Amino acid sequence: xxxxxxxxxxxxxxxxxxxxxxxxxxxxxxxxxxxxxxxxxxxxxxxxxxxxxxxxxxxxxxxxxxxxxxxxxxxxxxx
Numbered sequence: 001x002x003x004x005x006x007x008x009x010x011x012x013x014x015x016x017x018x019x020x021x022x023x024x025x026x027x028x029x030x031x032x033x034x035x036x037x038x039x040x041x042x043x044x045x046x047x048x049x050x051x052x053x054x055x056x057x058x059x060x061x062x063x064x065x066x067x068x069x070x071x072x073x074x075x076x077x078x079x
Contacts, residue, residue: 039047
């Protein structure tokens, strides 16, 4: 005997899952629109510039380390 996918227990479980899912969506929307304090445009731009600057500096450091290691290895292999 197999289980019937359309049995009342399965339909109730599906309804419960869907109700929980839609409740989650409603609560998420409410939180994002009413409870979250979004940064101002100026703060957002300043943060983006800070991240951009830090990324460029880190990229330069990695480039310098790679360049130095490459030349060090070429020197060692030339011996």
